[in-house]
Amino acid sequence: MLRTLSGARALGPGDFSAALDLCAVDPLANVFVAARLIEGGPSYAGALLGTDDGRRLRSMCWTSANVVPIGADDAALDAFATRLRRKRRRCSSIFGDADQVLGLWRRLERHWGDARSVRPDQPMLAVSAIPAKGSGPSDARVRRARLDEIDQVMPASAAMFAEEIGYPPYVGSDREYRRMVTSLIAAGHTFVVTEGQEVIFKADVGSLAAGVAQLQGVWVAPRHRGKGLATPAMRAVVRQVIETIAPTVTLYVNAYNEPALRTYHAAGFRQVGKFATVIL
Template sequence: MGVRVLGPRDLSAARAVIARDPVVNVFVDSLVQTSGLDPRRGAEVWGYVEKGVLEALCHAGGNMVPVGAGEAALRAFAAYALRRGRNCFQILGPARAVEVLWEALEPHWGPAREVRDDQPFMVIDGPPVITPDPLVRAVEPVELPILYPACVAMYTEEVGVPPQTGPDGTFYRSRVAELIRTGRAFARIEDGKVVFKAEIGSVGTGVCQIQGVWVDPERRGEGLAAPGMAAVVELARQLTPVVTLYVNAFNTPARAAYERVGFRTVETFATILF
């Protein structure tokens, strides 16, 4: 019984834990599929083992994300994290799991820069129920200089600080370029300027997750978000039949737009930001 760092030999058991709820676990599913649980190819994934059986996971990189964890596993992950030290910039996941982790970690890692404890986790598993914006399309690689400023603006507005770009300022830009290259960045571009955009940040088993939804502040209130999201859903469903996202409860315009498209809330997430 206890917590240990998982490796490639644990991949089958780890994916079985993820498969208990592939929709909610899409973010970690995507990362595990990419890394194969090799820490050299990504962040560590910790496993909670009970009576020789892998019962729960915790992705432990820039994002700390519990998967399938009950209270015993969560407290074990918190104790392990305290021994290892904080290297994440946020803790996120189902709200109750994040709450238990933070109860144990806050006396040592707090205070948080911000606690967002009510983030509806939304799903759509059919076509959008409104007409998509025909001008929303996949971004071309040559359009990176057009898309990148919009991504920085979205990140800064959403997270409250500029993206972590690294000493040479290339990490975040490389991530945006990768999303474009893999056909997972979408935008409506007018006169060389992004007026609406969104990306598919994670692709799991039959499920993907939209991130980075943004409308140019000068164009807000024009009704661009809902048709734009309908177009992104249509494009995303060419990859997977189920599309997810999560949003801050206080962002009522965004929630209303997603609901117009046909998204429904199935879970509540929470995020602790450092």
């Protein structure tokens, strides 16, 4: 007998293990949600909607400041959209597997209004091998940022965010943003190259779960672009992350960003999926 969905329900602490199991079906694509769950513990399952097939959790959708669907077919997307139609003000983006994100956005667009940007083609890349010496030079200056460098890292982080998203990461007080940047540095998840008191390259491990480290915030200071800094620095980041944090490194990038794609491929990354992002 066929089992059908009965609509999306709010998940809770009792669904924590099942949610992590669903993330583990594709740990590379689902590292963001898995990391949030691991960081927050069972109570964070309350940020999820889920659909069941009568026996098990079949799909879910993270619904905090970001919306991230996982394992969702058309029926699940219909169910999630029904629950999300009135939550527009809480959300800054929808991202994840391209087919699921774009399918969900088609269902929400007339309720949520225009997006700032829709990025439908973002190759998801991964590497699980330290770059070989023969693959090219690695920048020996790449290191973990120190907590006493927060005032140098903050401008780099904010500049990267504004360039990528199209608006600044905070208006008025920088307290919450500063707290986020500080937490990444404290965890040893921010890698930098500096010249004097200036950060000229930066990359963060933004999510970490199930042996997967997802990079975000990769940035080169404008006056250093086009000088061959990015590729050796990324090779060094990949080496240090694989050696000390996780055996697999992932990231996703806009398909039109050909310089970034060349850099990542030269650092050993290969495409393993396709993401999409709707910026609201």
